[in-house]
Amino acid sequence: MKLLIADDHPIFRSGLKSLLQNAYLEAEIYEYDNGEDAEKAILENPPDFAFLDIDMPNKNGLEVCKTVKEKTNSQVIILTMYNDGEMLKKAFDNGANAYLVKDNTSEELVECIESLKMGDSYIAKSMRKSAKVQQQLKKYSELTEKLKQLTATEMKTLTLVAEKYSSKEISELLFVSAKSVENYRSRICKKLEIDTSKKRLIVWALENKGLIDEMGNQ
Structure with a gap:
């Protein structure tokens, strides 16, 4: 399995890499500290899963997500500090497969990846109870059923x-x-x-x- 992490905070990036290495011993993991380099790397050699922060130098994670989803089969996990329904909507509007916040546990990180492997989307558990997120989830579910x-x-x-x-x-x-x-x-x-x-x-x-x-x- 090939994984890519794009985040401009080296300490967080290192910690995430360590968690993923412990959970998936055979995984190849690549790191980038800005959106532009991450996008280029993904397009040249698409990973199975790409973890993208939203706020990054050169190009933000949502812009990268949109391009990646249009041109590759990589699954995109937005991993951010933004814990609100509006940003969640923007992420899924740009093609994201999952949305996690940075205070999620390592167990939920693995749960997210395993859900995506099964063909499901994933939203951080801590966000699912808010009214705005519930509204977005309901709309997303309804639209998905119609498209089916x-x-x-x-x-x-x-x-x-x-x-x-x-x-x-x-x-x-x-x-x-x-x-x-x-x-x-x-x-x-x-x-x-x-x-x-x-x-x-x-x-x-x-x-x-x-x-x-x-x-x-x-």
């Missing part, structure tokens, strides 16, 4: 909508008629329970691109 209703073709269409492709471009990429694409869009809107207008679907797709990308990669 889409066929593979509909999911591909929605992914392309989120990437700002036009109906004509989508029809060419999927080798179908423009009319078929419009039918896909209509069915997607119905399943997602949103207005059937082109503009509304585009707005929805852009707002939920992180989740769409995550579901599309499963």
Whole structure:
């Protein structure tokens, strides 16, 4: 197993590396102290799991997360001091697979990794009881269930909508008629329970691109 840690605090980074080495004796662990170098390393040699702090020099963890999730299959664990629902939402909007805070125990760290191995997402236990986080979890769960209703073709269409492709471009990429694409869009809107207008679907797709990308990669 290959792990990567990106955090600009050397003492914390060293402690996290030690915990991971004790839990996963055979793991290869790489360290970086800024977002730019971490992103470059991940893109060149993707790890199984990348632990990213949010506040880092050169490029923050959320920006790195977005790029990594768009271009690799690495699973991203945001590990930060921010214990609030808004930052949690931003992390998942950018494609994060898990969100931990820096006062989590070593046991929860392992639990998080094992959950991701099973295909689940993970949120720090200490955050799950707050009203804002509960609201975000509920919304995330509802959106996930709706996206699961889409066929593979509909999911591909929605992914392309989120990437700002036009109906004509989508029809060419999927080798179908423009009319078929419009039918896909209509069915997607119905399943997602949103207005059937082109503009509304585009707005929805852009707002939920992180989740769409995550579901599309499963």
